[in-house]
Amino acid sequence: MNIVFKALNDPIRREILEILKEKDMTAGDISEQFDVGKPTISHHLDLLRQANLVTSEKDGQFVIYAINTTVLDEIMKWLLDLKK
Amino acid sequence: MNIVFKALNDPIRREILEILKEKDMTAGDISEQFDVGKPTISHHLDLLRQANLVTSEKDGQFVIYAINTTVLDEIMKWLLDLKK
DNA sequence: AAAGTATTTCGATATTTGTCGAAACATAAA
DNA sequence: TTTATGTTTCGACAAATATCGAAATACTTT
Numbered sequence: 001m002n003i004v005f006k007a008l009n010d011p012i013r014r015e016i017l018e019i020l021k022e023k024d025m026t027a028g029d030i031s032e033q034f035d036v037g038k039p040t041i042s043h044h045l046d047l048l049r050q051a052n053l054v055t056s057e058k059d060g061q062f063v064i065y066a067i068n069t070t071v072l073d074e075i076m077k078w079l080l081d082l083k084k
Numbered sequence: 085m086n087i088v089f090k091a092l093n094d095p096i097r098r099e100i101l102e103i104l105k106e107k108d109m110t111a112g113d114i115s116e117q118f119d120v121g122k123p124t125i126s127h128h129l130d131l132l133r134q135a136n137l138v139t140s141e142k143d144g145q146f147v148i149y150a151i152n153t154t155v156l157d158e159i160m161k162w163l164l165d166l167k168k
Numbered sequence: 169a170a171a172g173t174a175t176t177t178c179g180a181t182a183t184t185t186g187t188c189g190a191a192a193c194a195t196a197a198a
Numbered sequence: 199t200t201t202a203t204g205t206t207t208c209g210a211c212a213a214a215t216a217t218c219g220a221a222a223t224a225c226t227t228t
Contacts, residue, residue, distance in 0.1 A: 002095060009093035010186085011086060021166050027205060040187055042206055061195040061204050069167045079160055082105050083153045094216085111175060124217055126176055145174050145225040 001078070004071055007051035012036070013044050020054060020067040027063045085162070088155055091135035096120070097128050104138060104151040111147045 007013055012034060019025065019033055031041035045065060048054040052071045057064050091097055096118060103109065103117055115125035129149060132138040136155045141148050 005089070005093045005098075009089045012186090014089075017166055021168075028203090031205095036186085037188060038205070039189080039207080043186075046206085058194095063205065067166065072163045072166060076160055076163055079156045079163075082101055082151065082156060084105075096216090112173090115175095120216085121218060122175070123177080123219080127216080130176085142224090147175065 001074065004051045004053065004075060007047050007053055008075075010044065010047075012041075013048055016041075016044060016048065017053060017067055020065060024064050024066040027065060030065060085158065087131075088135045088137065088159060091131050091137055092159075094128065094131075096125075097132055100125075100128060100132060101137060101151055104149060108148050108150040110143075111149060114149060 015033075016030060019030065027042060027045060028038070030045070031038045034041060045054065045056070049056055053068060055066050055068050057066070099117075100114060103114065111126060111129060112122070114129070115122045118125060129138065129140070133140055136152060139150050139152050141150070
């Protein structure tokens, strides 16, 4: 839970999720959407993966990333509970 | 939005919200629930207030904090949108 | 007015985080 | 088997963050 909030606490990482929501993408294609270096994006993707917010699959020399929304339910449950 | 995720990205601040969910409390009473100093809790409360997640009202020499859940709807909307 | 209680601000420090370029690793193409 | 392309790891550094004790501020009580 801690790590999910940590992963969501960054504008770039949140934007990555919004991009992946539209379609799966390679690490390179993702990094092209941003003005920071590839190592930095790789690091962000690593954090997102640790939080289980994205999955990664190797396809030849590419690594394809996809959003994984199952964890979001947990967060929403926690948020909803605060309102009760 | 950025500041809300930042505010939620801390175990102590999230626990403060869970405590305030039950009942409004003074800064001192809140700090007694934790093993960190009062200045630290004061700082956390300040961040929560900046994010509009709590409100504070002065009552004599006390400051009473209360949870404010209106911002949570925004977050949930953002989370839900990721699933569409 | 003086002393006591509640809370925040200040100044300092250790830790964490985002970023980078260079190098390493992995696969593909020539 | 070189050469090229895609991705991650490494080492370093600057900025942000959590924490603390002491001091400052605000209010209450005596």
